[in-house]
Amino acid sequence: MLAHPFDTDDARPAERDGFDLNAPPCRNCDVVREIAFCGELTYDEIRRLASARCHVHLPADVTLFREGDAADHVYSIASGTLKLYKLMSDGRRQIVGFLFSGDMFGLAVDGGYAYTAETVTPAQICRFTHRKLDTLRGEIPRLERKMFAMAVRDLAAAQEQMLLLGRKTAKERVASFLLKLSCRLELRGQPSSPVELPMSRADIADYLGLTIETVSRTFTHLKREGVIGLPTADHALLVDTRVLKDISEGTGR
Amino acid sequence: MLAHPFDTDDARPAERDGFDLNAPPCRNCDVVREIAFCGELTYDEIRRLASARCHVHLPADVTLFREGDAADHVYSIASGTLKLYKLMSDGRRQIVGFLFSGDMFGLAVDGGYAYTAETVTPAQICRFTHRKLDTLRGEIPRLERKMFAMAVRDLAAAQEQMLLLGRKTAKERVASFLLKLSCRLELRGQPSSPVELPMSRADIADYLGLTIETVSRTFTHLKREGVIGLPTADHALLVDTRVLKDISEGTGR
DNA sequence: CGTATAGTTGATTAGTATCAACGCTAGTGG
DNA sequence: CCACTAGCGTTGATACTAATCAACTATACG
Known part of the structure; x- marks a missing residue:
């Protein structure tokens, strides 16, 4: 498995890949606004979010994490296509979702990811530690609401897919x-x-x-x-x- | 469709069906504690929740709402079994979940329920208006977290079911x-x-x-x-x- | 230009649906 | 109390959709 270059979450979150994440009404915040959680947030809130994130560009066919891995991070897609899938021991695979820019993934229940995540195309990805995001969620109610709404939306989409797969x-x-x-x-x-x-x-x-x-x-x-x-x-x-x-x-x- | 006897959400929420919902460390709060949202809440918080709810006992095979109905309420099961399903125009049906005591349902995205909900057995159900629950979620962070966690859990279960149905x-x-x-x-x-x-x-x-x-x-x-x-x-x-x-x-x- | 990979098309098989009949259980009425 | 009936569940025979196996074609890459 390719070691992906995310290892700087805590090291230097403010400047990376040419983006200055601290200048509010600029090109960079527009980029951040693209990302999943940020709908309906103020620039100040977005700035706080941005300072907690880690941004990276990945090629196609990179595995971000595998089903069962310790769920350390939540991810957000700035551009590109990803797939989330579950595997059976004999190799049968079910893709539970294709994700695109604006989508969020990596939420987990009992500390482990429920699926493997892999890029389909080259992609620009943001990553937050669960720890930091949990704190921010507590501090920014709109963020909490937004993430909840996204989870509910994902759930409805999954149910629609169940109808497709079952019937x-x-x-x-x-x-x-x-x-x-x-x-x-x-x-x-x-x-x-x-x-x-x-x-x-x-x-x-x-x-x-x-x-x-x-x-x-x-x-x-x-x-x-x-x-x-x-x-x-x-x-x-x-x-x-x-x-x-x-x-x-x-x-x- | 049977008109179900829920019509008292705002009328007399505190006393219903023999439950006095305002006396904290008593049998009633234990009952309320059973319901979905209340895990890890204080008695005070539970009391506030309980005063917003409407409780009812339903027989088997009662439809609570249908797919597409305006999503006014969130439901919680105190006892009994329910099913949530989606229908196609030619009658094909996909049950997206069986629910049991402690489970929550009725979350909706664009103001409409994504599935029909029906009792399988006689059941005791609590109901909250989305309006009131939204307010309470804002006031009780732990409630917000709990509901988020439940949505994430439901999502993981749905993904597991996608593997089952697809493969x-x-x-x-x-x-x-x-x-x-x-x-x-x-x-x-x-x-x-x-x-x-x-x-x-x-x-x-x-x-x-x-x-x-x-x-x-x-x-x-x-x-x-x-x-x-x-x-x-x-x-x-x-x-x-x-x-x-x-x-x-x-x-x- | 040759090779490897992805995609398409064809023949056959297999798993599940469909159609049909039967048995069991529970509720009803004599 | 018991026979009757309706509905649910089981079992069997057949049909059909999609899987498997196999070959071929097109596209991308070295």
Whole structure:
């Protein structure tokens, strides 16, 4: 396992990677504002948060921590895509979530992470020690609320995924997956249609509870039906969102 | 839908169903202590909580709210079993959780419940308005922390269930299910073996992403193999927990 | 340009769903 | 008190979706 360069949490938190984290209404705070916890916080609060964090840029396919590791840190994504997954002893894998900029992860119950976290693309990551973040949460009620809201949102998303995994067909799963990615773009004010698929077919399969082959075949079927387009393997065009939505809900073909 | 008798949240919260909620170190506060939020709170804090709640006893098969309903309340279970589920338009159902005494539910993101909640057995339920609970959370940091911890715990459980639904075989699912119920008993200091199954086979099937028939057959197989016993349809005896655990993890038969 | 990896497509198999019948238990009414 | 009925659970036969096994193609990399 690659030793990742986070080892400076307490050493020099204020200046790192060219970011001066202490100058309030500047480029740097805008960057911090991007990160998960900071929605609706004041600049002063963000500054306190920023001084507790550790920022790093990682290449693709880096493991941040493994399921069962002592949960020392909470993470936040500034840019890039990550995956969280659980493994069975025989190698079966379930990806419990793909994460993007603004997402938070690393919360743990009994001191151990419940999943492995790995970068899918190069990514800029912030990291806070649980200890420091706990203190800050106590001092900044809005931060506490924000983190709670994020946990509740994650829970609702997980429940939606349980419906997908337990009750949907392969076609419905793939359609739901594409729509979810598209929705996320729309929420961020970006065009909803050419959806980037930075993850491999294997990752998609392990996220949807399918095999690589079934994912590939289903993409092809949807393409043949004219519902989607696949200009490249890692870009999907949502040609008919309406129909795709019907398919994802079991109403359509 | 049955109109459930909760309509007194603001009317007379202090005295209801024979419970005097204002006398601190008495039977009633012990009852309240049972409920979800109250772990690690002082009697004073519990009293403030209790004065905001509304308590009721419900029969089996009562719907408390439906997916999409305006999320007005947060609920806590004092006794009994409930199920939370999501429905698709064609009737396919995924139960996202069975809940027992001490569990909390009804947290919502965008003002709407993400699932339907229904009693499986007769149950004693507490209810708080989101409005009041939000205020109390602000006033009682420990409450805020407790609810956050519960949300994180629920999230980890949901992720574990995603692994089950996405990657486990029918046998592994049923074994995991029985072990989970058994573990819960053990954590509460009760004998881990005769596990009560208050829910129907249909409920178990919709929880495990299987059909009634597959659940039934799998119970029979495990019984034939001598791993479990089924004295009645709604009681399971865990004969060989070790083997059951191996099965649930894909290590065993 | 050759090789390795990811993705696609095809043939077959396996696990679970579906369809169907039967048995058991509990509640009901004579 | 006992027969009747309804609903739940079990068991069996068959069908079907997605997994597995296998081959091939396209893309990226040295």
